Amino acid sequence: xxxxxxxxxxxxxxxxxxxxxxxxxxxxxxxxxxxxxxxxxxxxxxxxxxxxxxxxxxxxxxxxxxxxx
Numbered sequence: 413x414x415x416x417x418x419x420x421x422x423x424x425x426x427x428x429x430x431x432x433x434x435x436x437x438x439x440x441x442x443x444x445x446x447x448x449x450x451x452x453x454x455x456x457x458x459x460x461x462x463x464x465x466x467x468x469x470x471x472x473x474x475x476x477x478x479x480x481x
Contacts, residue, residue, distance in 0.1 A: 416468040434461040448475045
């Protein structure tokens with residue numbers, strides 16, 4: 413199985429080729445509806461998470477919103 417290397421929030425990760433953004437979030441235990449994803453300095457629409465495939469060298473920033481009061 414071919415692997416790709418990405419940077420996710422400053423940490424290098426190795427993933428299976430054709431991993432989608434939704435699969436990455438699932439692996440990290442992050443609900444897609446509470447995360448904004450920026451890949452290579454471009455914000456990805458949530459409706460694209462399931463089809464957006466990560467590529468070797470991608471710079472991924474995940475910003476999680478937490479409510480509270």
